[in-house]
Amino acid sequence: MSDERMTANCLVDGDTFFLDEGMYLSELSTTMRNRVKNDYPKAKVTDFICNRHLLKYRLANVDAMINADLKQSQKINRKLTRALQSDDYEITDVNESLSNSLTTGQKVSDAVAHFGGSWGFIFIFAMVLLTWMLVNGLQVLGIHFDPYPYILLNLCLSCISALQAPIIMMSQNRSADRDRMDAENDYHVNQKSEHELRILHAKLDHLTQNQIPHTLEIERMQIEILGEIRGELNELRDRQEKMAERGSEK
Numbered sequence: 001m002s003d004e005r006m007t008a009n010c011l012v013d014g015d016t017f018f019l020d021e022g023m024y025l026s027e028l029s030t031t032m033r034n035r036v037k038n039d040y041p042k043a044k045v046t047d048f049i050c051n052r053h054l055l056k057y058r059l060a061n062v063d064a065m066i067n068a069d070l071k072q073s074q075k076i077n078r079k080l081t082r083a084l085q086s087d088d089y090e091i092t093d094v095n096e097s098l099s100n101s102l103t104t105g106q107k108v109s110d111a112v113a114h115f116g117g118s119w120g121f122i123f124i125f126a127m128v129l130l131t132w133m134l135v136n137g138l139q140v141l142g143i144h145f146d147p148y149p150y151i152l153l154n155l156c157l158s159c160i161s162a163l164q165a166p167i168i169m170m171s172q173n174r175s176a177d178r179d180r181m182d183a184e185n186d187y188h189v190n191q192k193s194e195h196e197l198r199i200l201h202a203k204l205d206h207l208t209q210n211q212i213p214h215t216l217e218i219e220r221m222q223i224e225i226l227g228e229i230r231g232e233l234n235e236l237r238d239r240q241e242k243m244a245e246r247g248s249e250k
Helices: 032-038 051-085 093-098 104-116 121-139 151-249
Strands: 007-009 016-018 020-025 049-050
Touching: 020 051, 032 051, 049 093, 051 093, 051 151, 104 121, 104 151
Parallel strands: none
Antiparallel strands: 007 016, 020 049
16 A cells, blocks of 8 residues: 555556656646646646656756747847947037038127137227227327217227127027037937837846746756756666676576
């Protein structure tokens, strides 16, 4: 009775094995159990399968996990490659675009704004004002075309300010256009970087959630497979020794 309880019939070939030479389907993982049931639809969780036949399903399970991880990695790598090679994000050369679209008036406004915001303009303007006031205040060489309080000078300054302001504003509008184009470029660059980072995060998630656990599972299964192979070799060696002993007795 004890021997009958310690043995079971393999569902594959029907041979009798000790319980430590195989496993019940209920003891297998869901994936392994489903693989066995695909070949033997009538199999129950109480059925027994020997290690020799179980080895085939374990090897198939290892190959399936490796191939699944490889396909997923290749899929993510292809997405990342397409993202890196994608030209959908238009990046504009701001300097070239603005320089090619310059009109004569815009060039003049840029030159006036550039000169009006320099120390050279300040020194020249201060010298003109000082000369104007000295000539008309001291009446050098009898010149006295704008007596104090320099009404003509005030008129000239007002006219210069009235003309200079819109010219400088035209140049500032071009600066605003440059800033807008720079902002668009930054937006496209950030959008592309975000897309690439999402793919990289997906790859890292795949590594941490699937590939690394699968690798550990494969290593565990490999150790079990090696143990089963070693057991099979030991069993074969014991049989050979028994056969040799029987041959020597005869």
